[in-house]
Amino acid sequence: MSTTKDSHSLKINLKDSRSLTGILTVIDPFGNLLLSNTYETSIDKLNPNNLHSREIGLVSIPKDTMKSITVDKDTYKKIFKQ
Amino acid sequence: MCNPLNIEDIDKKHTISEDHEDDIIDDQYIDITNDLFNSLSLITDHQVVKSDYFNLLEGTRAIEVLNPRLDTALIKLQPSDLSFNTNDKQSIDNVISIQNKLFQLLMSWLNNSSLPVTVLSCRYIQTLLENYTFTRNQGSKNLLDQCSFKNLRFFETKEMQDKNQSLDDDVEYQLVHKVLKIFSIAITKFIGICITIGVNVLYEEEDINTRNMNLDFLTEVDEEIVIEQIDQCSEWILTLNLQDKSDILISQLNLSKYLLKIVTILNHKVNLTEPTEDNLHLVEFLLKAKQIINVLKVQDNTHQPPSGSFSTFIQLDLDNKNIPSEIYEISWEDSWNSLSRLFNNILSYFKSSNALTNHQQLQNFLKYDISYNIENFNVMARGVFQLYIIRDDKSMFGSPNVNLSTYVIEEIESIVGGNIMILKSLQQPDINKSILERIEPLLQDLENSGYHNLTIYAQNPCRQQQLTSKALLLWDTLQVSWEAFEFEVYSTFKIGEEISEGVPTLPISTFIYYTKLNLMIDLAMNGIALDIYQDFEIYVIYWFSTYLLNLLIELVNTRLTSNINQKITYIEKGFPKKIKKLKAGPKKEQLKLQNQINNQEVLPKLIKIQRFNHEYLLNGWSALKELLESVSCYLIVLSSFRLIPVFKDELIFKLRLKPWSSIGVPNLPSFAEYKNSLKFDNSNFDNTKQILTQVKLKLNNTLGLYKQLIHEIENNESFNEFWVNNEQILLWYHQLSSTVKSYSQELDQFVAILNDNKSNLNSLSTSYKVQISTGHHRHFPTIKVIKRK
Numbered sequence: 113m114s115t116t117k118d119s120h121s122l123k124i125n126l127k128d129s130r131s132l133t134g135i136l137t138v139i140d141p142f143g144n145l146l147l148s149n150t151y152e153t154s155i156d157k158l159n160p161n162n163l164h165s166r167e168i169g170l171v172s173i174p175k176d177t178m179k180s181i182t183v184d185k186d187t188y189k190k191i192f193k194q
Numbered sequence: 195m196c197n198p199l200n201i202e203d204i205d206k207k208h209t210i211s212e213d214h215e216d217d218i219i220d221d222q223y224i225d226i227t228n229d230l231f232n233s234l235s236l237i238t239d240h241q242v243v244k245s246d247y248f249n250l251l252e253g254t255r256a257i258e259v260l261n262p263r264l265d266t267a268l269i270k271l272q273p274s275d276l277s278f279n280t281n282d283k284q285s286i287d288n289v290i291s292i293q294n295k296l297f298q299l300l301m302s303w304l305n306n307s308s309l310p311v312t313v314l315s316c317r318y319i320q321t322l323l324e325n326y327t328f329t330r331n332q333g334s335k336n337l338l339d340q341c342s343f344k345n346l347r348f349f350e351t352k353e354m355q356d357k358n359q360s361l362d363d364d365v366e367y368q369l370v371h372k373v374l375k376i377f378s379i380a381i382t383k384f385i386g387i388c389i390t391i392g393v394n395v396l397y398e399e400e401d402i403n404t405r406n407m408n409l410d411f412l413t414e415v416d417e418e419i420v421i422e423q424i425d426q427c428s429e430w431i432l433t434l435n436l437q438d439k440s441d442i443l444i445s446q447l448n449l450s451k452y453l454l455k456i457v458t459i460l461n462h463k464v465n466l467t468e469p470t471e472d473n474l475h476l477v478e479f480l481l482k483a484k485q486i487i488n489v490l491k492v493q494d495n496t497h498q499p500p501s502g503s504f505s506t507f508i509q510l511d512l513d514n515k516n517i518p519s520e521i522y523e524i525s526w527e528d529s530w531n532s533l534s535r536l537f538n539n540i541l542s543y544f545k546s547s548n549a550l551t552n553h554q555q556l557q558n559f560l561k562y563d564i565s566y567n568i569e570n571f572n573v574m575a576r577g578v579f580q581l582y583i584i585r586d587d588k589s590m591f592g593s594p595n596v597n598l599s600t601y602v603i604e605e606i607e608s609i610v611g612g613n614i615m616i617l618k619s620l621q622q623p624d625i626n627k628s629i630l631e632r633i634e635p636l637l638q639d640l641e642n643s644g645y646h647n648l649t650i651y652a653q654n655p656c657r658q659q660q661l662t663s664k665a666l667l668l669w670d671t672l673q674v675s676w677e678a679f680e681f682e683v684y685s686t687f688k689i690g691e692e693i694s695e696g697v698p699t700l701p702i703s704t705f706i707y708y709t710k711l712n713l714m715i716d717l718a719m720n721g722i723a724l725d726i727y728q729d730f731e732i733y734v735i736y737w738f739s740t741y742l743l744n745l746l747i748e749l750v751n752t753r754l755t756s757n758i759n760q761k762i763t764y765i766e767k768g769f770p771k772k773i774k775k776l777k778a779g780p781k782k783e784q785l786k787l788q789n790q791i792n793n794q795e796v797l798p799k800l801i802k803i804q805r806f807n808h809e810y811l812l813n814g815w816s817a818l819k820e821l822l823e824s825v826s827c828y829l830i831v832l833s834s835f836r837l838i839p840v841f842k843d844e845l846i847f848k849l850r851l852k853p854w855s856s857i858g859v860p861n862l863p864s865f866a867e868y869k870n871s872l873k874f875d876n877s878n879f880d881n882t883k884q885i886l887t888q889v890k891l892k893l894n895n896t897l898g899l900y901k902q903l904i905h906e907i908e909n910n911e912s913f914n915e916f917w918v919n920n921e922q923i924l925l926w927y928h929q930l931s932s933t934v935k936s937y938s939q940e941l942d943q944f945v946a947i948l949n950d951n952k953s954n955l956n957s958l959s960t961s962y963k964v965q966i967s968t969g970h971h972r973h974f975p976t977i978k979v980i981k982r983k
């Protein structure tokens with residue numbers, strides 16, 4: 113996962129088994145997020161053995177829909193070790 | 195939400211515990227769920243933390259996940275939507291119905307919808323485009339291979355694969371992989387053409403929606419190759435024994451082919467100075483397309499496409515930044531009518547443009563056949579027209595003789611007459627350099643403004659209004675610069691025509707003023723058609739339009755007429771005298787030649803302009819002025835009884851006339867003049883009746899003027915040189931004529947109401963009200979006094 117100059121790319125696993133990868137753009141005090149340039153990865157509806165990915169743009173993710181939030185190692189280092 | 199913090203700041207402020215090894219969920223990703231949510235405690239005062247580069251307003255269009263109304267991933271599909279395999283064979287009835295449905299959805303898209311809910315809802319189109327994108331990147335060159343219907347994502351057992359391989363000789367399998375495939379390619383390619391035209395000359399969302407789900411609509415494929423494949427496929431169909439159904443298949447294929455051929459009209463060159471004959475064979479396909487539509491329209495459409503072949507599947511499957519939507523489909527009849535209109539519109543302007551021989555015809559064609567008729571145009575016909583009228587090489591209609599520069603000069607000459615001295619001086623070898631240096635950018639500005647006007651005609655009515663408003667600024671600026679220039683050239687170099695001794699005509703400034711006045715009136719009156727005025731604003735618009743119309747009539751009656759008369763007199767008398775005075779020699783011979791040109795070419799054009807102005811334009815304007823004055827007077831009387839509001843506030847006056855307020859010449863009339871125009875005392879019943887009788891007489895007079903004009907348009911053969919087709923012009927004047935009759939009746943009814951309520955006129959508004967509704971003509975609504983319920 114890449115990190116833009118000032119923004120960080122997050123991968124959010126949703127409770128319905130999809131994962132969303134996008135740039136963290138807004139967070140409110142309740143933990144709801146806005147991700148921009150988001151890609152959704154889910155089980156391919158035409159072939160359950162594969163994953164299918166598509167771009168869905170700017171998304172709002174309510175806190176209660178999230179199962180977990182992850183970042184790649186490089187991003188992690190940039191955020192937490194500086 | 196309060197002042198947003200910077201999201202990066204929060205990251206820096208937050209100190210995380212050293213040990214995060216438990217958070218690592220795989221080799222690549224580390225779980226930060228707890229860290230992130232714990233960091234929220236650092237947000238104070240309920241602030242929202244956001245990236246510096248993000249505008250919170252943008253957040254309103256974010257799609258909320260797991261919200262069924264917003265999240266396309268939650269779209270509920272039928273099992274058949276998921277199991278539908280585009281690789282499977284289909285019966286001929288299925289193929290026909292799929293192709294019919296694609297025509298229907300294509301026209302639904304062009305009826306202001308989007309691709310994902312129309313054509314892209316077809317699984318064949320989706321599969322084709324996905325495969326095209328994939329195989330093109332793999333370097334495959336064969337179009338039919340690139341656009342396979344075999345869904346590479348579909349899970350296929352070995353048994354299924356073997357079964358499909360054995361189907362190669364199956365007719366139903368070939369109907370899908372030969373016929374439906376090339377048909378789908380043609381439709382997709384046409385959509386690609388539409389998107390290109392839409393992006394270049396139409397307005398996104400309001401004319402066309404080019405949202406393409408990041409799919410490439412065969413942009414690199416040459417339509418000629420597709421047409422060739424269609425013809426081959428049609429030949430193959432004829433080898434099968436499909437009875438009458440082969441006719442339908444071939445008709446569908448041909449219709450898709452004719453859609454692709456539409457853009458070929460952009461290669462056709464129109465002469466513009468004489469009728470371009472024998473050109474109909476070039477657009478024979480447009481006629482054939484109309485015939486095919488008439489056949490397809492009446493076919494039995496009860497057979498539905500196979501279940502799952504059209505669905506909302508693509509919305510949850512491919513790149514999609516929008517919310518879930520139902521498939522949008524206009525009715526069977528509407529879709530064929532819309533398709534027929536597309537071909538008909540193009541055929542109509544192709545034929546008319548090829549008959550054009552002079553500027554008056556061109557102007558009337560653009561105004562009545564295109565601009566005022568634009569709501570009857572299919573959106574792609576409008577788009578193609580923009581490219582048809584002004585070609586890439588700046589030629590008009592591809593004419594070898596007329597480009598944008600010469601068009602503007604011809605337009606000037608069609609208003610103020612030819613032989614304009616300042617323009618003629620450009621051809622003199624000894625022209626003063628300072629004139630040359632200054633006139634070139636001015637001519638360029640003139641050309642740019644002329645181009646701007648040409649882009650107005652085929653736009654949607656709202657855009658026409660916006661572009662007209664912009665044009666006012668352009669032409670007003672032009673008038674300032676040209677007036678100063680023409681006057682200076684006249685005073686310094688004595689170049690330019692004179693109205694009288696020492697008074698210059700300023701022909702180009704006159705033309706600019708003429709154009710500007712017309713635009714100002716258009717802007718005012720077209721607002722009525724767009725219904726942008728409140729009821730209480732209609733009076734001021736009619737009053738202001740009358741003011742502008744008076745100026746226009748005066749301009750044509752005085753300055754333009756005397757200017758052209760002078761030119762005629764000079765050619766008929768002044769120039770021959772000049773020749774007579776010269777001794778025999780080469781100069782005399784040269785002038786004699788010029789005299790011949792003057793008499794054969796310039797003089798007939800000048801006489802034609804005079805005739806056009808006096809026999810057509812001024813008569814039409816005089817009738818319009820009478821009508822405007824009558825309606826204005828009627829409105830004043832209605833407002834005096836408080837039946838219709840008319841504002842008397844200066845602020846509203848200024849606000850309403852703001853679009854014209856920046857214009858230097860003519861000045862806006864003052865508020866005092868407006869207020870004065872409203873003065874009417876209804877206390878004397880007989881006086882009121884007398885005024886209304888006068889309005890009625892004026893309307894009768896107006897009706898007579900329109901009848902006369904219609905008679906001339908219909909019967910005066912010499913009028914034919916002013917237009918190539920009088921259908922729309924006649925419609926325009928017939929509608930105005932009906933408007934006059936309608937106002938006359940409404941006036942009678944109002945007088946009857948006044949008579950019935952003679953004793954109680956002061957409280958007339960408590961029992962009656964005015965109802966304003968769509969009228970016979972776009973510029974004049976019906977204004978009816980009705981009893982309150």
